[in-house]
Amino acid sequence: MKKIERKDFLKIGGGAVLGGLTGYVFSGAPFLGMQWLFEWTQDQHVPPGGSESYLKTLCEACPDKCEMSIRMIGERAVKIETSHSGCPFGQNALQLLYHAERIDAPLKRTGKKGTVKASAFERVSWESALKDISVRMNKLIGEKKGHLIAGINKDYNLSAALLDRMLKAAGSSSAFYEPSLKSLTQAALGGYVDYDFANTDYILSFGARLLEGWGSPCAMNRAFVDWKKKGTKLVHVDTIRTRTASIADQWLPIKPGTEAVLALGIANILKRMGRAAGGYDWMAVVNAYTPEKTAEITGLQVKQIEEVANAFARARNPIAVAGRGGKGVSSSSAEIMAVYALNAMVGSRGAVLKRTAGLGEPALSANAAASLREAKRHAGLDDFIKNGNFEILFVNEADPLYKSAYGAELEGKLETALVVAVTPLLNDTALYADYVFPSLSFLEADTSAGSAPLKPYRKAIHAGDAIIGLAKMVDDIKGSFPWNAYVDLVKTYGAPIGAGGVNYNAQVLKEFLSSLEKTLKASEEFPLSLVPVELTFVGDGDGLAFPFVLKSIDEKTYSQGKLWVQINRDTADREGVSEGERIDIESSRGEIGSVRAHLTDTVAPDTIAVPLGFGHKAYTRYARDKGVNPKEIMANDIDPLTGAANWWLTRVKIS
């Protein structure tokens, strides 16, 4: 019985399968399935063609204004052809232009502050956004509280000048710049230093990683090519054997953080040759730093210091360069002054103080004048974040929440204020913004050479236009803004003018040296020094949003979710750390966890080199949650003149 049933079962089953299969084939489903399968696995996106053309423009990302040629296919920009302009960063421009997460319209916050999700914002029109903000501004200025409006700029450019002017006209003194080479030098010396790298014959760089994103990379790279031909000598002072240190003709492997002392030591030797700069008090400090004492503090040999000082004095046109770091610069005002004093002592013609001509002082309304009297002055951005107050904050391309050592303090203050962020990509600070204004990449902006080669992205506009538009809606300010658009100013703005003399502030120097002495002393608790390194394209964080930049990172900096720090071999042996081991770094401010140790002798003993630019909380999906941000634990003593935290050297321990 059972056997027959099984046979029947097989027959019925077989019949059903056969019938089903026939039906399936005739239904066409398998062919559709095949088509789908092929589309899925062979997915070769074909970029649309079009006629080829080349657009010419000037790159105004830096004062060098390189000529650029953009290769266009139809309406699409596909390549930046720089033909050896000297600037590496131009190559990255298309990635910002066509970034997948570029903000396409003004955004208004609807969700909680600090959320990463794009759904925390809604798109609004420019009119309604500007209207809303102008109402708040009018109210605040009307109440004579204009000084509670503040602004943070990233670069010295036209939109920053317009924002400065708007704030001044509102009666606020809180227009700040992110600490950068230019802003720090301006604060310390009263003007930025215009180095003549092309014509110098001896460069003494105090930790300025000249060829790794420092200053204006175009000028540096172009000058570098010439140095080789002309035989210009580069002497580099640094704790880490960076590429600049390796390219340099001479490297002074100095103890971390003691660059200012070396500058004083060299000044001491120059003084014995009868050269001087600064007042009596200043020279009194210099007198104390004999070569022997300098050698002891900096870890160099007396002979080395004397040789460098002599060569510096003998050179035809030497320059001493201050501003430690690459893109992210951290030098105290005392150090900048001490280094600049060397230029003054040898009468260098290659280091001239300059200022950028601004837009002039605006006329103040009665309300504005009243609020200006109430305004508290802050020396610089970190001072302002720590001690200042604001109700409305404009953040112009800057990312202080991420870049400042006081990011955590700022976070709390941003929670309660009205924050307007002007940026093409949603950065960490914009996470706390109530309004985000999409701004332009340089390819879409008009330049002094002519109109922009490319149309603005969707509803994005120039930051200058947004500010002019807003100023025109605020009663007490609109009088100071006679222009219709930023293009009216493009041709005239930005001319450098001469700056006055330097006030060598001996008091600041003394205070700095005494605090440095304390920092340098290795304590039981924090025996190691933490200093930053950078990758040129990542810089201090701006490059990480771009996938092609991620592709250029080396495997001992960041890979597979692991951030690597570099530790000297002997030090690592002593601390019991092996290659690739996971360590935590702790300073008096806190702890950053889970970085990998890379043992290398390119780093000085007792020193850890940590890459800057990682550990964003936002800044697109490409940068988010990659590594850690060392600024969280870096030193944060505020400099009296620059008002910025001096984070270069931090005492840490590892575990």
Next chain:
Amino acid sequence: MGKLIGYIKQYIAFVKKEFNGYSKNVKIAIYVMLFFTAGFFVFGIQILFWGLGYTDMSNFYPFGQWIIGDLGLVGLGGGAFTTGFLLYIFRNDKLEPLISSTVLIGFLCYLFTFVFLVFDIGQPIRAFFIYMYPNWGPGLMPASMLTEVAWCLTFYFLILCVELTPVVLKHKVLDAIPVLKYIGHYLHRLMWIFAAGGTFLSFFHQGSLGGGMWDVMYGKASWFRAHHIYFFVVIILATAGGTAFMTLCAYVAGKVMKKEVVPKETFNSIAKVSGVMFVVYFAARLADVILMGTSWVPLFDRSYLSNLGGYYGLWMIVLEFIFIAGAIVLLLVKKFREDEKTFRLGIISGVMVMLTTKLHVVLNGSSVPNFPWKDFIGYNPTIQEWFIMLGGLSIMALIYMWFVKYTPLFPHVEQHGHHEGEAKAAE
């Protein structure tokens, strides 16, 4: 419709009854194997549809676990051609009881080599390109070892299919059909032709997949050997390790069924063959290692020992030689060979030689740095790789079990075995 459901229910009851017939340990083994099989399908779909990114292979480590699986399976499946060759050409009739099992294992090994290759290549849909656009050189010899491997594997696989046909035809349902029985019988008579052809093909692809493929990479110090030395070394290994594996499979089947599946003299005979081949392999491999150390690696201005660093270094070669020594002693000395325990150890170390050498070739070869400033690379297969690998092996084992149960895979059992053990497993 109700009737159909009834049938299905009946069939399920039948399967249940069959399954309950097994001992507890076998049941657990089947559960585990079914678990891996399920994982095989789930992760297989993931890999095929979403790409190889889910493996731990990388641009610096392009070959991983599945390639080791391919090498191992083909090497072990090499026992099929050796046994066939000895039986049909050399007329070593003692091997007759083992031949069906051997052919089946060969078939499964080659089948799953293809399966793993399908997973391993990035574009399985384009796999036919190997036949359509083969990289033949100007002469008869193919330019790419992989072209040769694919073609030889295919032809040998077809031969194995033919060789397997008589075994399948002996299933009791098919055996009842006169035409098929007739075909099966005559195929069996013609088998020596296929055995000869198979041996010819096998020689090539054993050598090329296991050895030639690696020793032609003249840019890589970890693999390169001049004059195709490794090609021949690996053929010898296939004959030695393959036969050991065939013996092991039959031995395990016998243990599980608690029956004597093949007569003792068969084991004896094949173990002797395996042992002798291991002696040859020992000499060949020793020569290979010495030549690597003294001639080939120094051509790159590197030292062989420095290549044997990292996670998969020198210890693997030492281990391999320990296993070789074990196989030789335990399989060739009569006393050890005839004692079941040491015999078992002997064939296991024979199989282990195969495993360690294949592991060493792929793991160490890929992990050796190409630049003096780079480190050795480690490789941690992901869960996807493990499941596909183990799932594949599980499916092989399940198929083998099916054949053991429903076809006269071991004719010896049919003829002599009924009095031994309990006829528990047979229906």
Next chain:
Amino acid sequence: MAIDLDKCTGCGACAIACAQENNMPIFEDDSDIPKRVSFLELMKVTNDRDAKYPDVEVCYIPKMCQQCEGNDPKNPKPPCVSVCPVVATDVGDDGIVSQVWSRCIGCRYCQASCPYEARAFNWWKPRYEGDFKNSLNPEVSIASRGTVVKCQFCSHIWKRERDRAVENGVLDINAVTYTPACVASCPTKAFVFGDLNDPDSELCRLLEKEKDRKFRLVHTIDEKDEKTREKLMHIKNFPNPKVYYLTSKAWIREMMRFK
């Protein structure tokens, strides 16, 4: 090609220009170095194997496909070409080792055989999210997931230049030269590109002049004398790459040797 390492600052512009020109795929995480696709790797090399602080040095070596040709330039035999089972990669008359994405089945044999880690595999589906699609170059086809891709010295630019020359009435298209993306983008002009077969080219003259400074990546056979070299080449093929590096620093050459 010749690359002057003494001029290289390690900025990485070459890698980014290369990615832009060659439509590099954008994956979920492009910082996943073992699985990322890029044609040009910027390798940071230090000599801390041999030296201690402060005698250490650092340099960057931009490394793309070295366009090997094997022992016999007349019958080029790069390590990766003969191993391909489906003829997806080949050496052309121009000496460039080419790869046809759409022919590749993704077996990665060529990757395994490449001593310079120059080839990359599309482990994931290449994604160009949002507007990134807009910057794709129509001259470089986009590879599917599961295929091997490699640097081809931007030979599509050569085609572009030759097409242009023909349009302008130039008949001898083989005399047309071009500049690959990495070479054009270098801010310090560390790259020199040209025809190695043409003794009058800028490249050949440079290599002739810089005899003492030139070397090739991990290609120690170059340092041996003529006789030994011939003897060795009789035993086995050597990659014989067409990319030369220039440096006056002895430690960089020293780092090319395994210890």
